[in-house]
Amino acid sequence: MKLIRFLSALTMGAGICIATSGIASEYDAEGFDCSFKISEATQSIRGFELTARVYECLRYSGHRDLTVVNANNQIVPLRVVGPSRKVDVKTESKTIPFYHEPAANSYKTGQQIKRISSLTGIESGQESAAQWQSKNNYYSSLILQQQELNSILKKITLKMSVSDTPISATVIIEQSNDLTNWTTVRNPINVLYLPGESEVLQNNEIDLSVVGETKYLRLATLSNIEGFVGTIKSIVGTYESSISNQTALQWFSADLIGSLEDKSEWFMKLPGLQPVSQLQFIPAERVAFYKGALYSKKHTDPDDEILDEQRQRSAKKKLKTLIKNTLHDPHVLRSSDSEQWQYKSGFTQYKIITGDDTATSANVEIPPAQSKLWKVIFSQPQIVDKSQLPKIKIGWRPSKITFVAQGSGPFRLLAGNTEIPTRQHLPEELLALNNDIETVALLLATQQSNDTSVSAVSDDVSASYNLSEILLWLILLVGVLIMVGMAYQLSKKMKIG
Secondary structure, eight states: OOOHHHHHHHHHHHHHHHHTTTTTSOOOOOTTSSEEEEEEOOSSEEEEEHHHHHHHHOOOOOOOOOEEOOOTBBBOEEEEEOOOOEEEEEEEEEEOOOOEEOOOOOHTTHHHHHHHHHHTTTTOOOOHHHHHHHHHHTEEEEEEOOOSSSEEEEEEEEEEOOSSOOEEEEEEEEEEEESOOOEEEEEEEEEEEESSSEEEEEEEEEEEOOOOOOOOEEEEEEEEEEGGGGGEEEEEEEEEEEEEEEOOEEEEEEEOOOOSSTTTTTEEOOOOEEEEEEEEEOOOTTTTTEEEEEEEOOOOTTOHHHHHHHHHHHHHHHHHHHHHHTTSSSSSSOTTTTEEEEEEEEEEEEEEEEEEEEEEEOOOEEEEEESSSEEEEEEEOOOOOOGGGOEEEEEEEEEEEEEESSSOOEEEEOOSSSSSSOBBBOOGGGTTTTGGGGOOHHHHHHHHOHHHHOOOOHHHHHHHHHHHHHHHHHHHHHHHHHHHHHHHHHHHHHHHH
């Protein structure tokens, strides 16, 4: 009896040891297909781009089956960020050439004065030109010639001569491309030049954000002084240019595989779940252009039961879908629920040789899509032989992972799992530290081949797993012996009774 009690206590103690060794401080990395070591660094927040090899390991779309762990297999906080698109705005100032319009008789008859006054809301009434000028409303104008720059004119600053006379002017902005037909594009602006004892108070900036692309601008003014534009020494324009910095495209080639049922349908099977955003068609010899449509098949995640639901659909619904597809142009296949083919884009790809020049079509652009199976349907030309097929290049942009280097390294990226792994999200307080992220790199993956997938785990994890398994079997064996001993003791007592 004492022996049985000792074995029971020993079994309970061993069970507690195994249970406490599996507390959430360590994460089971056994179920992942791939493990990528991350290069060492010094900063706390680090980031790296996902490689093509990572996308080949993923089983779930949306980057759901990956996580980052430290040397102790503890999960660290991370976030997955899509391809970056940063717009840098550059501002520069340039002097703009301008020209004074002649003070012809028409300008002194009040026609231009009345025109500008009507735009400013001042009713001219029946006053003559002399009466207008007696009110200190003098008309003058100048013309700006915009420079041909890869930027947008946002505002101009009027640099005026030093004067002791206070100046007030109402300015109207007009635009033209031929110096004949003018269009008013800016509401009246008040320009002031007020000299003081030690400095000048002035409002001499004019916003031109509403002005579109045009060759000439006219500043038509009414001022309290005659020849207001003659006081302008120079005009400085402020230009803005935008430069878009986007994650560079990565390319790989894909082969087209023919269909037994329809020679106009060709398939591509991609090696991974790269988010495809562009396709480039390189025409075959003696083929000038291709026209057709592009489809992708919805990726089925491991926990997705869509395929099982499809098998259970009634024959009536399948027949109805078949009839719908038959009634339409076979080269423009419908996206049906039963087949899960999703229309992505039509395309017209060409390479036309004209004399000494060659005209080539732009790449086919689509919203990023993660799918391994793609379909290309050619409406032109009729493909009768593989030699007529184009070579297709697939363009994609990788996402980026930012993580907190919590714990000791080396850190590892685990990717590819039949179950969605546990993930700790990066705290909101750290999201603003984008400028303090140290760039690291993924090293080669460690792998272990099996029948269904490539499994990659470290040796120390495998060793600890095997040891735990052995202890578990020993505990079960001891438990069986205890039960046999207890049964034997009970049978003896029953016989004695």
